[in-house]
Amino acid sequence: MVQRLNTRDVDFDARLEKLLAFESAQDPKVDAVVADILAGVKARGDAAVLEYTRRFDRVRAGSVSALEIPQAELQAALRGLSAARREALTVAVTRIREFHEKQSVKTSTYIDALGNELGQQVTPLDRAGIYVPGGKAAYPSTVLMNALPAKVAGVGEIIMVVPTPGGEKNDLVLAAAGLSGMDRVFAIGGAQAVGALAYGTATIPQVDKITGPGNAYVAAAKRRVFGVVGIDMVAGPSEILVVCDGKTDADWIAMDMFSQAEHDEMAQAILLCTDAAFVDAVAASIEKQIKDMPRRDIIRASLDGRGALIQVRDLDEACALVNRIAPEHLELSVEHPQALLPTIRHAGAIFMGQFSSEALGDYCAGPNHVLPTSRTARFSSPLGVYDFQKRSSIINISLRGAQVLGGIAAELASGEGLPAHARSAQLRTRQ
Numbered sequence: 001m002v003q004r005l006n007t008r009d010v011d012f013d014a015r016l017e018k019l020l021a022f023e024s025a026q027d028p029k030v031d032a033v034v035a036d037i038l039a040g041v042k043a044r045g046d047a048a049v050l051e052y053t054r055r056f057d058r059v060r061a062g063s064v065s066a067l068e069i070p071q072a073e074l075q076a077a078l079r080g081l082s083a084a085r086r087e088a089l090t091v092a093v094t095r096i097r098e099f100h101e102k103q104s105v106k107t108s109t110y111i112d113a114l115g116n117e118l119g120q121q122v123t124p125l126d127r128a129g130i131y132v133p134g135g136k137a138a139y140p141s142t143v144l145m146n147a148l149p150a151k152v153a154g155v156g157e158i159i160m161v162v163p164t165p166g167g168e169k170n171d172l173v174l175a176a177a178g179l180s181g182m183d184r185v186f187a188i189g190g191a192q193a194v195g196a197l198a199y200g201t202a203t204i205p206q207v208d209k210i211t212g213p214g215n216a217y218v219a220a221a222k223r224r225v226f227g228v229v230g231i232d233m234v235a236g237p238s239e240i241l242v243v244c245d246g247k248t249d250a251d252w253i254a255m256d257m258f259s260q261a262e263h264d265e266m267a268q269a270i271l272l273c274t275d276a277a278f279v280d281a282v283a284a285s286i287e288k289q290i291k292d293m294p295r296r297d298i299i300r301a302s303l304d305g306r307g308a309l310i311q312v313r314d315l316d317e318a319c320a321l322v323n324r325i326a327p328e329h330l331e332l333s334v335e336h337p338q339a340l341l342p343t344i345r346h347a348g349a350i351f352m353g354q355f356s357s358e359a360l361g362d363y364c365a366g367p368n369h370v371l372p373t374s375r376t377a378r379f380s381s382p383l384g385v386y387d388f389q390k391r392s393s394i395i396n397i398s399l400r401g402a403q404v405l406g407g408i409a410a411e412l413a414s415g416e417g418l419p420a421h422a423r424s425a426q427l428r429t430r431q
Helices: 012-020 028-044 046-057 071-080 083-101 140-153 171-179 190-199 216-225 250-261 276-292 296-306 315-325 337-343 358-363 399-415 419-430
Strands: 003-006 108-111 117-124 127-131 157-161 184-186 209-211 239-244 268-273 308-311 329-333 349-352 389-396
Touching (some): 003 012, 012 315, 028 046, 028 216, 046 190, 071 171, 127 140, 140 157, 140 171, 190 209, 250 268, 250 296, 268 296, 268 315, 315 337, 399 419
Parallel strands (some): 127 209, 268 308, 329 349
């Protein structure tokens, strides 16, 4: 049964810390396996990828080229969808693209008082790699949320990898890849796929950045290859934190908690509410509705292990707890969510009002669903166009600028004990 907490309890802080505790450090056994896989891929390229794909995904192929899914197959999967599902996918693509187009940052410069031209040049990555999970469930939404901001950013080539255990492909994932304009798609997964993207093989070119979630082995691999390539983040279990004033339907709140709990047993769903009677109603709704959920065993394990219904004194205290928890998904299911928004500093995505269910953000609202977890919303942001762009500083110094700034730079360089720096700056002051 999901545990109940009250902020008035003397042991509340200790119980909350225990609830939030999640060991994000890498499991040494997992890390050791991943290190061997990555070393194998780096040293043996395609041969290692084939070996690990056969071992872990039970897929045999004569070459890595045979594991590439052709564009014709992607388009056939798209055509094979029902009209309703194809329309839903198309609308989601349109909405996600429109949102991310508003994030684009352009090259810009300005002229300062000395006549210097200063600014930044914004350029897209040459090549990005997108990891799409393919184990317990299939995630076409992950395809869209990673591919579309990369496309908007202008990435030159996007390579997708997706495991197909037992050779089983998901048509909706393939359709999403075709509709979002993926350049190349390979039916490989796990640490070997991360290694192939990071180091490159004879068949799979090296990428500049790897984005997308995966299991513990994928997360460990992304940690290890960071620096060789960029990564978006190391994602932990999914989270939802709901702040409610008791005026939303209790069944809605219970189902919103289910929506994250059903991901896996380590997912976390927490309710903060001022109304004790409403907390009781949500608890009753959980027991009533869980019986009909196909993934009820996963939901039950998640809620019993890491879920909580917490009674708070008031909404101010609830907001303070939000910032302490720094959730991936935050629902402000209250009558006046705008009044609370200025006090929220740490959350991956904020869903405002009783009609803004988190599930809408997962699929088609528009903003990205790749979000910081495990309290990293304190310093991280959702995936976006900016993750597929880089900025180069532009510095065009005028004659007057060189004469004025040269003396300043020389003085500071001398203070740092770097005479060549000082001399380089001084030489241009004599023109």
